[in-house]
Amino acid sequence: MRDVAVIGIGMTSFGELWETPLRSLWAEAALAALDNAGIDSVDLVTIGCMSSGLFTGQEHLASLLADELGMAGVPATRVESACASGGLAVRAGFAEVASGLCDTVLVTGVEKMTDVDGADATYALGTAADAEWEGFHGVTFPGLYAMLARIHMQKYGTTREQLARVAVKNHANGLLNPHAQYHLKVTVQDVVNSTLVADPLCLLDCSPVTDGAAALVLTTAERAREIAGDKPVVVITGSGMATDTVTLANRADLAELGAVKLAGERAYAMARRKPEDIHLVEVHDCFTIAEIMATEALGFFNPGFGGSAVEKGLTSLQGKIPVNTSGGLKSKGHPVGATGVAQVVEIVSQLRGEAGQRQVQGAKIGMAQNMGGSGGSSVVHILEVV
Numbered sequence: 001m002r003d004v005a006v007i008g009i010g011m012t013s014f015g016e017l018w019e020t021p022l023r024s025l026w027a028e029a030a031l032a033a034l035d036n037a038g039i040d041s042v043d044l045v046t047i048g049c050m051s052s053g054l055f056t057g058q059e060h061l062a063s064l065l066a067d068e069l070g071m072a073g074v075p076a077t078r079v080e081s082a083c084a085s086g087g088l089a090v091r092a093g094f095a096e097v098a099s100g101l102c103d104t105v106l107v108t109g110v111e112k113m114t115d116v117d118g119a120d121a122t123y124a125l126g127t128a129a130d131a132e133w134e135g136f137h138g139v140t141f142p143g144l145y146a147m148l149a150r151i152h153m154q155k156y157g158t159t160r161e162q163l164a165r166v167a168v169k170n171h172a173n174g175l176l177n178p179h180a181q182y183h184l185k186v187t188v189q190d191v192v193n194s195t196l197v198a199d200p201l202c203l204l205d206c207s208p209v210t211d212g213a214a215a216l217v218l219t220t221a222e223r224a225r226e227i228a229g230d231k232p233v234v235v236i237t238g239s240g241m242a243t244d245t246v247t248l249a250n251r252a253d254l255a256e257l258g259a260v261k262l263a264g265e266r267a268y269a270m271a272r273r274k275p276e277d278i279h280l281v282e283v284h285d286c287f288t289i290a291e292i293m294a295t296e297a298l299g300f301f302n303p304g305f306g307g308s309a310v311e312k313g314l315t316s317l318q319g320k321i322p323v324n325t326s327g328g329l330k331s332k333g334h335p336v337g338a339t340g341v342a343q344v345v346e347i348v349s350q351l352r353g354e355a356g357q358r359q360v361q362g363a364k365i366g367m368a369q370n371m372g373g374s375g376g377s378s379v380v381h382i383l384e385v386v
Helices: 022-037 052-056 061-068 085-099 118-126 141-156 160-174 188-193 221-227 258-271 288-297 306-311 328-332 339-352
Strands: 004-011 044-048 076-079 104-112 196-198 211-220 234-243 280-282 365-372 377-385
Touching (some): 022 211, 061 076, 076 085, 085 104, 085 211, 085 365, 085 377, 160 328, 211 339, 234 258, 234 339, 288 306, 339 365
Antiparallel strands (some): 234 377
16 A cells, blocks of 8 residues: 655635635645645545535536536546544545556535525534434434433533533634634633533534535655655554444443444554554534543543633643644534645644644644534544654
8 A cells, every 4th residue: 555645725604605616625625735745746636525416406517527526437436424424535645646546636625505594504404413313303413422421421520611611722723723613712601601502512512504625736755855845744554444333322322432442442453552652633613522531532631621621731732642733624624525634734834833823833643524414423543754
């Protein structure tokens, strides 16, 4: 298996981009990544997108978007794993280069979520849950994650204020990210006093509805060294993926994200790394409780200690393991198909030393964890400067 490097990164600003269609968002990010890589042709395009049919009425993205970039004829494929679609697109591109099927792959993720009203967006996102056993009975994702939060609080003593501190930290990081949807400082009281959505989760515990796109260019590490110039070469050393039951009622332990744990273990094994080797991590904080549970599942903190770790500042920019330096889904935004790709964009920016005011000093090894639904699927990648 060949070593795979990221030689180009690009993304749009995230937000409510009413005037920009899906194809234009995608092309903006793709062109930025190609320009950053210094190349103009690829062997394959992968596209992470959860539900363009429901959000925009447009399917068949592989053909549409390859043509939009003037690449008609180039193989292209769309992949889907709910909110982990972007991470899966990264893994698909990684596999193509590592196996030798392709030498250069354009990996992309995109979602245009604001072309429909709130009810239709809720329905589209709800298709990532169990339609028969959860959706039919009216349970939405805030409700599902509220159940996870209540179980975690009951089992481990996680507090409402600890959940709020996740949002406070991530909004502080988002203030330093020019691509973030929200440049908004919040306090613990702001979060706790925001509109209740699903007890104990309030509005400021929840990631927003977002438009946006992100892209990477992958190639062999050998070629990356030839064309890198002064840029550090960032290699994907570990890739792990796992699934869990979609239906919460079928899980053995609702206080643990089993798919995240398994995917992390597989990525660690491939990279020959341990949690203590990682310098920073982007995790899937679709809700504040998700960040706490993900950091535990990935082994950064023992079960039940993720909340207190946030409270002690261990996950801040200057902490033991900086988490969501980009602002996370909470502040940067969550265009579901693009999120997993954007997480890798952030890690590469950090490892190159290009993250500006949010730069983690000395960062050489990073991780990105993307998750579908309420943890029904997860993809984890480890990246290193070589």
